Amino acid sequence: MSELNFHSYLVFALFLLAGVTFISLLFVRAPYGRYARAGWGPMLNSKVAWIIQESPSVLAFFIFFFLGERSNQAVPLIFLCIWQLHYIYRTYIYPFRLKGNKKNASLATATLAFLFTTINSYINARSLTHFNEGYTTCWLTDPRFMIGITIFFTGLIINFHSDNILINLRKKTDSGYGIPVGGLFKYVSCPNYFGEILEWTGWAVATWSLPGLCFAVWTFANLFPRALSHHRWYIDNFPDYPEGRKAIIPKLI
Numbered sequence: 001m002s003e004l005n006f007h008s009y010l011v012f013a014l015f016l017l018a019g020v021t022f023i024s025l026l027f028v029r030a031p032y033g034r035y036a037r038a039g040w041g042p043m044l045n046s047k048v049a050w051i052i053q054e055s056p057s058v059l060a061f062f063i064f065f066f067l068g069e070r071s072n073q074a075v076p077l078i079f080l081c082i083w084q085l086h087y088i089y090r091t092y093i094y095p096f097r098l099k100g101n102k103k104n105a106s107l108a109t110a111t112l113a114f115l116f117t118t119i120n121s122y123i124n125a126r127s128l129t130h131f132n133e134g135y136t137t138c139w140l141t142d143p144r145f146m147i148g149i150t151i152f153f154t155g156l157i158i159n160f161h162s163d164n165i166l167i168n169l170r171k172k173t174d175s176g177y178g179i180p181v182g183g184l185f186k187y188v189s190c191p192n193y194f195g196e197i198l199e200w201t202g203w204a205v206a207t208w209s210l211p212g213l214c215f216a217v218w219t220f221a222n223l224f225p226r227a228l229s230h231h232r233w234y235i236d237n238f239p240d241y242p243e244g245r246k247a248i249i250p251k252l253i
């Protein structure tokens with residue numbers, strides 16, 4: 001089988017898996033964070049889980065990217081910087097900012113996430129520097145690139161700001177939950193997920209690639225059901241939860 005066929009099959013498989021994930025997560029809450037529970041095998045400290053499961057997004061992405069013959073070109077290098085801006089923070093800085101030291105991540109979830117981030121890094125990095133020949137400097141002035149990058153950075157700012165609010169809500173030694181306020185929490189329970197979905201939608205538009213679209217669809221499939229669960233959880237646990245706040249999409253859902 002040629003590598004192009006292998007790559008295409010992986011993208012296709014991930015699209016299918018995103019559909020399965022979406023439907024499953026509407027019924028089963030992924031067992032980490034507030035939904036950590038017995039019956040899912042060994043548990044890990046959440047900081048350790050984040051570092052293990054996200055490391056391929058940094059390391060494997062670098063390797064696959066630089067294996068490509070177009071890895072020294074400007075546009076792929078810009079995409080590399082954007083990707084790593086998100087993932088170096090998410091993998092090696094964000095976990096150390098989290099408060100509490102609980103074992104509330106299941107090894108099973110972390111393992112699945114590790115597999116996903118490895119495959120996702122492969123399909124996206126190889127697309128950038130090996131399979132796609134269209135990323136010449138002309139791409140920098142293409143409306144798809146400019147619009148996509150704007151969406152990506154809007155999402156990044158929303159995601160970062162919302163995660164900060166959650167981190168600051170928790171006291172250093174506490175592991176409890178409060179009602180988050182400020183920023184887009186005024187409108188939705190999970191603006192961090194909203195921002196993350198925007199980021200990878202922007203990536204899909206800016207790269208105009210099937211692997212990019214696949215990752216955006218996957219992120220939606222993963223985070224949309226979890227946002228619905230978080231929203232229901234807040235309503236069930238806080239009688240004074242602000243009415244009118246939606247789950248993830250302001251004014252809509």
Ligand SMILES: NC(=O)c1ccc[n+]([C@@H]2O[C@H](COP(=O)([O-])OP(=O)(O)OC[C@H]3O[C@@H](n4cnc5c(N)ncnc54)[C@H](OP(=O)(O)O)[C@@H]3O)[C@@H](O)[C@H]2O)c1
Pocket residue numbers: 032033034046098099100104159163166167169170175176177178179180192193196218219222223
């Ligand atoms: N691309 C993807 O598919 C993907 C998948 C998963 C996550 N992510 C991103 O990774 C980041 C973290 O995801 P997550 O699922 O862990 O988010 P989360 O459930 O919102 O939790 C984020 C952190 O804030 C704490 N927290 C949440 N709500 C709180 C509250 N009301 N009061 C006090 N502390 C609270 C959590 O503690 P506990 O751990 O104790 O609950 C956790 O440490 C997000 O930015 C998300 O977008 C991306």
